[in-house]
Amino acid sequence: MDTINSVQKPNNMExxxxxxxxxxxxxxxxCKYEKRGFVSGxxxxxxxxxxxxxxxxxxxxxxxxx
Numbered sequence: 001m002d003t004i005n006s007v008q009k010p011n012n013m014e015x016x017x018x019x020x021x022x023x024x025x026x027x028x029x030x031c032k033y034e035k036r037g038f039v040s041g042x043x044x045x046x047x048x049x050x051x052x053x054x055x056x057x058x059x060x061x062x063x064x065x066x
Contacts, residue, residue, distance in 0.1 A: 021058075025050045 028050035029043075036042065 021054065024054050028053055 025047065029046040032046040032050060033039075033042070036046075
């Protein structure tokens with residue numbers, strides 16, 4: 001498995017595709033931008049917050065599946 005293009009799940013579970021992960025983060029970051037009223041200047045903050053949220057959700061999805 002190519003670990004560069006996927007995020008590894010613990011316990012040998014199926015890995016999430018990195019392209020899918022990036023798309024999920026982009027969508028979440030856009031929602032943050034939209035919620036702010038499309039005010040620019042917070043793009044990196046939105047992206048990093050979105051990444052963190054998606055990673056946290058992914059963690060809980062894994063544990064719910066066990």
